[in-house]
Amino acid sequence: MSETSPPLGLLLVGLSGSNSLTLLTSLHAHSTSLTYKNPSPITLSQKSLNGCITQTSSRGVGPSGLKDLYDFKSAESLRVHGWDIFYDEGLGDHLINKNILPYDLTRQVKDHLNQIIPLKGIYSHGFIGDTTANWCKPEEDSVRLMVDTVVDDINSFKEREGCETVVIVYSGSVERDSSVGATLTSLSQLDVPQSQLNVAPSLIYALAASLTNCPFVNTASQNTLSCPLLTNLTLGTDFKCGQTKFKTSVLEYIRQNAWTPLVVASCNHLGNNDIRNLSKLPEAFEAKLRKKHDIFGPYCENELDHKVSVLYTPHINDDKRDYVEYTSSCFLGCEWTMVTYTRCSDSVLCAPMIIDAAVLVEFFLRKGVEEERIKKAMEYLFKVPETKGDPGFGSQMRRLRDELDRATKISTLNSPQQQQKLPLPLQKIPRSLKNLRIVEPSSFPLPKYHVPGSPTIITAGLACLDTQLLECDRPTSLESITSFSSLQNIPGGSVSNTSLTLSRLSHGLPDRLLMPPPTFSQIIPLYLTSNDPTGQTLNSLLTYTPKNRNLNTSFSLSSQILGQTSTAILPIYTSEINGDVEEKAKEIIKRGAAIVCVTLGDKGCVVTCGNDERFAKSPGLPPSWAGLTHVEPLTDHIPPSRCNTNGAGDAFLSGFLTASMLRSRVKTSPQVKNSKTPFSLFAKSKQASTPAEVLECHSIWEVLDEKTKRNYSDKAADIERSEDDYLVRALHENGEISLEQACRFATKIAGKHVDMDTRGDGFVNIDELLE
Numbered sequence: 095m096s097e098t099s100p101p102l103g104l105l106l107v108g109l110s111g112s113n114s115l116t117l118l119t120s121l122h123a124h125s126t127s128l129t130y131k132n133p134s135p136i137t138l139s140q141k142s143l144n145g146c147i148t149q150t151s152s153r154g155v156g157p158s159g160l161k162d163l164y165d166f167k168s169a170e171s172l173r174v175h176g177w178d179i180f181y182d183e184g185l186g187d188h189l190i191n192k193n194i195l196p197y198d199l200t201r202q203v204k205d206h207l208n209q210i211i212p213l214k215g216i217y218s219h220g221f222i223g224d225t226t227a228n229w230c231k232p233e234e235d236s237v238r239l240m241v242d243t244v245v246d247d248i249n250s251f252k253e254r255e256g257c258e259t260v261v262i263v264y265s266g267s268v269e270r271d272s273s274v275g276a277t278l279t280s281l282s283q284l285d286v287p288q289s290q291l292n293v294a295p296s297l298i299y300a301l302a303a304s305l306t307n308c309p310f311v312n313t314a315s316q317n318t319l320s321c322p323l324l325t326n327l328t329l330g331t332d333f334k335c336g337q338t339k340f341k342t343s344v345l346e347y348i349r350q351n352a353w354t355p356l357v358v359a360s361c362n363h364l365g366n367n368d369i370r371n372l373s374k375l376p377e378a379f380e381a382k383l384r385k386k387h388d389i390f391g392p393y394c395e396n397e398l399d400h401k402v403s404v405l406y407t408p409h410i411n412d413d414k415r416d417y418v419e420y421t422s423s424c425f426l427g428c429e430w431t432m433v434t435y436t437r438c439s440d441s442v443l444c445a446p447m448i449i450d451a452a453v454l455v456e457f458f459l460r461k462g463v464e465e466e467r468i469k470k471a472m473e474y475l476f477k478v479p480e481t482k483g484d485p486g487f488g489s490q491m492r493r494l495r496d497e498l499d500r501a502t503k504i505s506t507l508n509s510p511q512q513q514q515k516l517p518l519p520l521q522k523i524p525r526s527l528k529n530l531r532i533v534e535p536s537s538f539p540l541p542k543y544h545v546p547g548s549p550t551i552i553t554a555g556l557a558c559l560d561t562q563l564l565e566c567d568r569p570t571s572l573e574s575i576t577s578f579s580s581l582q583n584i585p586g587g588s589v590s591n592t593s594l595t596l597s598r599l600s601h602g603l604p605d606r607l608l609m610p611p612p613t614f615s616q617i618i619p620l621y622l623t624s625n626d627p628t629g630q631t632l633n634s635l636l637t638y639t640p641k642n643r644n645l646n647t648s649f650s651l652s653s654q655i656l657g658q659t660s661t662a663i664l665p666i667y668t669s670e671i672n673g674d675v676e677e678k679a680k681e682i683i684k685r686g687a688a689i690v691c692v693t694l695g696d697k698g699c700v701v702t703c704g705n706d707e708r709f710a711k712s713p714g715l716p717p718s719w720a721g722l723t724h725v726e727p728l729t730d731h732i733p734p735s736r737c738n739t740n741g742a743g744d745a746f747l748s749g750f751l752t753a754s755m756l757r758s759r760v761k762t763s764p765q766v767k768n769s770k771t772p773f774s775l776f777a778k779s780k781q782a783s784t785p786a787e788v789l790e791c792h793s794i795w796e797v798l799d800e801k802t803k804r805n806y807s808d809k810a811a812d813i814e815r816s817e818d819d820y821l822v823r824a825l826h827e828n829g830e831i832s833l834e835q836a837c838r839f840a841t842k843i844a845g846k847h848v849d850m851d852t853r854g855d856g857f858v859n860i861d862e863l864l865e
Contacts, residue, residue, distance in 0.1 A: 102167040103252060103260030104452045105308075106176030107299050109212040112366055112412050112441035113265045113313075114176060115189045117448055118210070119203050124169055130198040143169055145446035148453040164498050166453050173255040177215035177247070177299075181229035184208030194366075194412040194441055213247050215266075216240055216295040218288055222267040237293050238284035244302035252306075259459060261311060261452040262303040264296050265444075267368050268314045272297075275321030294318035300328060309455045313444065315477075327455065327465055332477045335443040337362060337416040337436050338389060339474075339487045344420055344432070345390060346486035353422040353430060355398045358390070362416040363405035364440060373406040389477050392485050397423075414440040447475055454494075461501040462648030466625035471497035504648065541601045541861045543756040543831065550616040551751075553592045557621035557650075558660035559632045560586030560740060584740075585635045586662050591741035593619040593636070595748035595847060597645045598858045612644045613752060613860055622651045629659035679723075688712050689719070691750055693743050693844070698727040701750075701837050715754055716830035726837035730845055742848050749843025752860070753836035757829035772806035831864070839863055 106114045122128075124142040129135050143149040148166045150159030160166070186204030189195065217230035231240055252260050272294045278284070284291070284301075297318045303310040304326040312319055312330040319328055334342075341358065348355050390400055416436045424430045451472065458468045474490035484490065562582045585594065597617045602610035619636065623629030636647050679690040679702040688708050692700045702723045703709070709720040776798075777791040795803075831839070842863045846852045 099167075099171070100256055100258040101171045101173045102452060102456050103255055103257035104172055104174045104176075104448075105248065105251060105260060105262050106174065106448070107215065107262070107264045107296070108178060108266035109176035109210070110178045110180055110185055110188055111265055111267075111368075112192060112194050113444045113448060115185060115192070115207070116195065116439075116441040117445040118174060118185070118207060119189065119195060119199065120445060120449075121169060121172060121174065122203050122206050123199065128199070128202055130196060130202060132196045132198065143446065143449075145443070146449050146453075148450050148457075149446075160495075160498070164457065164502060166457055169449065172449070172452070173251075173257060175210070175251055176212060177244075178212040179215040179217040179227040179230040181212050185210050185212075192412070194439060216244070216298045218292065218295050220292075221269040221272070221294055233288055235288065236285050237288050237291050237298065238281065240288060240298050241284060241301045241305070244299060245305050248302060248306045248308060259456045260306070260308045261455050262299060262308050263311045263313060263448050263451065264299060265313050265448065266296070269294050269296055269316040269318055271317045273317075273320070275318055275323075279322050281323065297321060300324055304328075309459065311448075311451045311455065313448070327459070327468060329451070329455070329469060329472060330476050333444055333447055333475060334389070334477045334487075335440065335447070336438055337414070337418075338477055340434065340436065341418060342389060342485050343487045344418075344434070345393065346488050348420065348422050348430075349393070349486075351424070353424045355395055355420070355422045356429070357399045357401075357421040358418065359399075359401045360416060360418040361403045361405065362414060363407045363410060364412060364414040365406060365408040365410045366412040366440060369404065369406045370408070389485055391478070412439050412441055414438060414443075451475055458497070458501060461504070463497070463501045464625060464651070467497055467500075543758055543861075543864055544601065545613055545752065545755045546757055548611075548613070548615045549755075550618060551596055551614050552618045552620060553589050553596075554620040555589045556587040556660075557585065557589040557619065557623065557632060557636075558587045558662055559628050559635075560584050560662045562738070562740065583631060583635065585632055586741070587621070587660075588744050589619045589621045590632075590636060591744035591847075592748050593617045593645055595741075595745045595843065596752070598846075598856065599748075599752060599843075599860050600857045601859070601861055603857050603859050610857060610859070615644060617645045618649055619645070619647060620649055620651075623659045626658050628661055632659060683708075688715060689754075691747060691840075693746050695739070695742075696728050698725065699746065699837060699841060700725050701833065703833065716833075716836075718830060719754075719833045719836075722833050724833045724837050726834070726841055728841065730842070737848055738850050738853060739848055742844050745847035746840045746844040749840035750836060752843075753831060753839045756831055756864075772803060772810050775806050775810055835864070 106117070108114055120142045123130075128142075146169070147160050148164075149161055149169050151162045152158045152160065183191070184204075184207065186200070186207035189207060190197070190200045190204060212229065214229055214231050217227040217233060219233070231243055235243075248260060248262070251257075272292075274291065274293055275297045278293075284293075294316065296312065296314070296316060300310045300312075300319050300321070301323060304324045307326055309327040309329070310319075310324075312328070313333040315332040317331070337360075341360065345355060345358070390398060414437070416434075418434045419431065420433075421429055421431045454472055455468065458471065463471075471494050474487060474494055560583070562584060585591070596614055597612070599613035600610040601613065623632055633647065633650065636645065636650075679692055679700060682690045683702055683704050686704075686708070688704045688711070690702045692702075694700065700723070703719045703721060706717070706720045709715055709717055773791075773795050776795055780791050780794075839860075843858065846855065846858050
């Protein structure tokens with residue numbers, strides 16, 4: 095990442111907890127290159143971030159660190175703060191007293207940590223075990239007020255640190271389960287005291303994160319975050335640290351050997367504050383054990399007896415010990431047994447995962463990745479991920495790499511800065527075009543007409559997957575289809591067809607090793623799909639096609655609650671279908687439209703434009719079109735055998751939009767408004783041709799008597815609107831094309847789309863169509 099990019103904010107719930115203090119220690123040690131004895135000297139600028147896959151480099155063959163492979167935020171860019179309900183001594187003194195890290199290290203970071211004062215946290219009696227809560231927001235406040243104070247904390251932190259993205263991580267004690275969140279459908283329900291509503295503190299933090307559009311990561315086991323009011327990215331149910339990751343890796347090994355796992359019995363014990371609280375609150379302890387038991391659920395190993403016990407042993411402190419025995423049935427029914435013993439500080443395992451979670455979430459959001467894909471990529475962090483995929487650690491890491499590669503590839507292809515550097519997407523490039531490179535427009539002759547500024551076009555509306563039944567025979571009844579030759583899935587809906595058509599438009603065609611410059615710098619389709627196979631197919635077709643070199647799909651949205659992405663079944667007949675179209679153009683014009691286009695299939699099109707007053711409200715439209723109507727017959731008839739009219743109207747409108755924006759590179763001096771209006775006729779009679787002369791004529795016009803004005807109005811009504819009109823011609827010379835040219839151009843664009851011989855072309859040379 096660039097050193098000038100905004101920092102990444104990380105707000106921790108439980109800032110004085112072991113995980114948070116270990117994380118703060120690592121970041122300070124890394125930034126100051128601390129050296130401490132444990133028992134031999136260790137320089138932490140190199141090893142303080144071991145375990146962070148986003149902050150360590152790859153080594154040798156096979157997967158290891160990912161730092162050098164993707165543009166992650168660096169640890170140096172992290173800005174960390176957070177909340178806690180306990181604060182009676184400096185965080186540095188608290189770290190020394192907890193005795194979870196080597197003394198020589200904590201001694202050197204103590205003063206730095208003592209400068210950090212936690213924000214007052216949310217405490218609600220009964221959700222965690224008996225604990226001292228001396229640094230919390232008033233419990234008698236309404237839930238809404240508590241949420242609002244957390245929102246203020248987030249906004250203040252974001253403004254103070256200059257962060258674009260802030261990730262909220264719940265690293266507090268495990269709460270008892272609660273279903274209150276599922277009943278909350280309106281923020282007005284929060285306007286009651288917390289003592290009455292009894293909302294879990296974790297949900298209050300999550301609601302504040304949602305209101306500030308911050309992603310929320312839950313590292314604990316409770317189920318409190320099931321709430322319709324949460325509209326932001328919310329991840330997680332209990333971090334899967336070293337021991338559990340290893341257990342899933344062993345089960346992967348057993349299953350890949352085609353053995354049958356019979357028993358996995360584990361016992362882990364430690365004495366940190368989290369386990370102490372769990373031991374005093376059975377409801378929370380049950381939530382913790384349930385998650386530990388469920389980690390192998392997707393494997394559906396019916397013979398597996400998985401047992402887990404967690405013991406609170408104060409003497410062990412944070413130094414977690416884990417014993418596991420694995421027994422499996424192998425060849426001839428013989429048994430294979432392995433016993434493992436692991437030992438490590440629990441917070442040393444968790445802290446790097448918090449850093450990775452924040453960095454990965456920011457990366458995926460910056461790349462525009464859909465929420466469900468983010469959850470799929472980050473399931474390796476959690477004991478029971480929502481996606482219910484393969485729980486094996488190796489499989490989950492491969493899914494993470496797949497999503498990182500996909501996000502990077504799409505981001506690179508869609509980046510406007512890369513459009514002049516990259517060829518067409520390599521997956522779909524025809525062999526004859528593989529050596530093409532995009533060049534600056536100056537490498538091609540300047541066209542007569544262009545769209546000034548090569549702007550970005552945003553299309554919004556319906557997108558669906560069209561399944562075309564090709565070469566359907568005409569049945570005797572329109573309710574049935576007799577036969578068809580093949581199926582073809584294509585992007586459908588107005589957004590898909592319009593975006594792909596606009597993306598094809600270019601100035602010229604590929605010439606040897608040069609790719610012609612596109613007419614528009616970027617096309618951004620805005621559409622909503624469900625995260626189902628149909629939606630994934632649609633997104634893939636829009637993202638990886640030769641036509642989309644300047645098509646940016648990163649702003650499209652995917653929703654889990656949408657249901658299913660629409661699919662349209664479209665028969666493509668081998669004979670024509672005729673029908674009558676009732677023209678309503680003038681009625682629509684009267685209702686305020688500036689331009690109405692009616693496409694009539696093989697009969698061409700009719701375009702009607704509003705008057706001068708309406709065009710004055712849309713300064714981007716060519717003023718010479720005001721008040722005109724043009725009928726464009728279809729001259730280039732396409733044989734029905736190769737005609738596919740699906741999306742023809744969208745293609746026509748894309749061409750017409752482009753035509754309305756085209757301007758000549760050679761312009762004359764500004765001319766008066768076209769002569770079909772009474773004032774323009776008056777200005778013409780006075781031979782006004784410069785802006786100053788037009789203004790002088792306007793001053794005279796304002797004081798003319800009504801009779802004279804009426805005479806000019808009558809003359810204007812009688813004038814034939816033709817290309818011979820002086821002022822219309824002057825406007826054409828000043829840059830815009832005529833309405834007749836625009837209709838002809840749009841019809842040709844539609845023809846390129848309808849003709850199955852040219853429908854798949856990656857380029858449409860607009861200069862040729864304008865000749």
